[in-house]
Amino acid sequence: MQKLTVKTSRPYDVYIGRGTIKFLEDYLEEQGFCGKILVVTDQTIFDLHFDALKRYLPVENVTVKIVPQSEAAKTFDNYLAVLQTLSDNNFTRGDVVLAFGGGAIGDLAAFAAATYLRGIRFFYVPTTLLSMCDASVGGKCGIDFLGKNDVGTFYQPEIVISDVSLLDTLPEIQFKSGMAEILKCAIISPIDFSLFDDEKKNVEELIFAALSFKAKIVQADEFDNAARHALNFGHTLGHAIEQASSFKILHGQAVAAGMSMITAMAAQNGLVHKDMPDIVDGLIEKIGLNPTSPYDFSELKKFVTKDKKNSGGVLKIVLAPRPHELMIVPVSLDSFLGGGKWATI
Ligand SMILES: NC(=O)c1ccc[n+]([C@@H]2O[C@H](COP(=O)([O-])OP(=O)(O)OC[C@H]3O[C@@H](n4cnc5c(N)ncnc54)[C@H](O)[C@@H]3O)[C@@H](O)[C@H]2O)c1
Ligand SMILES: [Zn+2]
Structure with missing residues (x-):
């Protein structure tokens, strides 16, 4: 316990x-x-x-x-x-x-x-x-x-x-969806990836680790003014994927694909280590989920524009530059939606 x-x-x-x-x-x-x-x-x-x-x-x-x-x-x-x-x-x-x-x-x-x-x-x-x-x-x-x-x-x-x-x-898919949220925490915090080798056996430890990470952030920003934004790794595109599917894709499944897509885009922009897309995708596959979004970026754009976390034309993109590292990059919404080089602010 x-x-x-x-x-x-x-x-x-x-x-x-x-x-x-x-x-x-x-x-x-x-x-x-x-x-x-x-x-x-x-x-x-x-x-x-x-x-x-x-x-x-x-x-x-x-x-x-x-x-x-x-x-x-x-x-x-x-x-x-x-x-x-x-x-x-x-x-x-x-x-x-x-x-x-x-x-x-x-x-x-x-x-x-x-x-x-x-x-x-x-x-x-x-x-x-x-x-x-x-x-x-x-x-x-x-x-x-x-x-x-x-x-x-x-x-x-x-x-x-x-x-x-x-x-x-x-149901198994609900379990995997929850595991994606724990994996999100592990990628941006010091949670040991080897716990995912047997995630059923280690579930108690994994929940404790994810909650400990979340609790620290919530304690620093109980009313979601700044630090809690870190918990949105994978969520900018994850929310868009959920909406594009009319919520048929579960939240965690969408977040997993969202983490994969944003990491690939960030790698193209030279903002994360070049190995990160493979590392993130490998971890998503390890928990039994598909890292590939069923929707192209072009199909997701309209949902990103509506996302409440984008304010004043700036998106705060949460990234893991390397495993267990966290970085928040403000990017102009227009350049993000353009799909090419991000204009960081
Ligand atoms: N408040 C927050 O901080 C926060 C964070 C994340 C998500 N959410 C919200 O949580 C909701 C999603 O929650 P969820 O993924 O936990 O699922 P859920 O509450 O939507 O439940 C999913 C299904 O699982 C079934 N179920 C629940 N426990 C079960 C069990 N032990 N055995 C068999 N079936 C079981 C339920 O009957 C339901 O059909 C969303 O509305 C989301 O907005 C809130
Ligand atoms: Zn979430």
């Missing part, structure tokens, strides 16, 4: 390992908790894992709210439905919203917890690799309004319990 303390304005602990779900009971007992708990989850997770969770909760005080799966959870209707459930059951600020699911459930439940009564207690038990290694830490939450994640706030959880045994039922 690994424990990580995230030292944000309101610090919290993350427990990672097999069987850590039982710490929920210890935590509630330590606190002499006798309030109510609303578990927000979806039908798949409820059917597969609610029995395991239930054993460690005071069931007489638990209400369950089932919402649609994946991105379909992150709507105003579902947000209002969660608020309605909290209100119908007379939840007060000392009561708890517990997200039991992947990043989509976490984003919705945390946003409801953050805004109901100006903030009630929020626990997160992530069930996907992506939510264990990324979404459960950092406090970003919200729903989709006119675009993805365009209504939301920052709300750190009080405790995160990542029980990796929940991953046993996760």
Whole structure:
């Protein structure tokens, strides 16, 4: 078992390992908790894992709210439905919203917890690799309004319990997609690449390493004004690939291809070591994903223009000049979209 303390304005602990779900009971007992708990989850997770969770909760005080799966959870209707459930059951600020699911459930439940009564207690038990290694830490939450994640706030959880045994039922492609986000961290930080030789066996260590890296950055920039941008390696083109596929390509798959494409472009511009494209592609293949984007750069351009991270005609491109090194290069948007030589600013 690994424990990580995230030292944000309101610090919290993350427990990672097999069987850590039982710490929920210890935590509630330590606190002499006798309030109510609303578990927000979806039908798949409820059917597969609610029995395991239930054993460690005071069931007489638990209400369950089932919402649609994946991105379909992150709507105003579902947000209002969660608020309605909290209100119908007379939840007060000392009561708890517990997200039991992947990043989509976490984003919705945390946003409801953050805004109901100006903030009630929020626990997160992530069930996907992506939510264990990324979404459960950092406090970003919200729903989709006119675009993805365009209504939301920052709300750190009080405790995160990542029980990796929940991953046993996760579809393989979801696992690989989560692994891409860990690989992203490894390429730009000192995480040992040999851990990917057997990523299933090393999953606990890999989650811990990725979260430790993310936590450091979040601690330095909790509200995403500067340093958190580093976490966007592969995301400028990754977001474009996701959008071009109408979100049929999973986030991690898109980020993997985005890391490959941006590294190849940066190598042509002499900004990264000439071996980096092969190194990045080799690592992506090692985790079982395809580094090649199904879309050409010309098909992705229109989505880059819309990306919220491009401001004032300048794109801040995150690169790894060599393995485990991080560099952020401001590039003029026009020169980037031109596909030729980048004008760095
Ligand atoms: N807040 C953040 O910092 C942050 C970071 C990254 C991503 N996100 C958000 O996370 C979402 C993506 O999250 P995700 O990739 O975790 O997936 P998800 O929440 O979309 O869930 C994917 C699917 O996996 C199923 N599932 C979940 N756990 C399972 C398990 N243990 N066994 C079997 N099936 C399981 C779910 O029912 C769902 O159908 C996006 O909405 C993205 O915007 C948020
Ligand atoms: Zn991501």
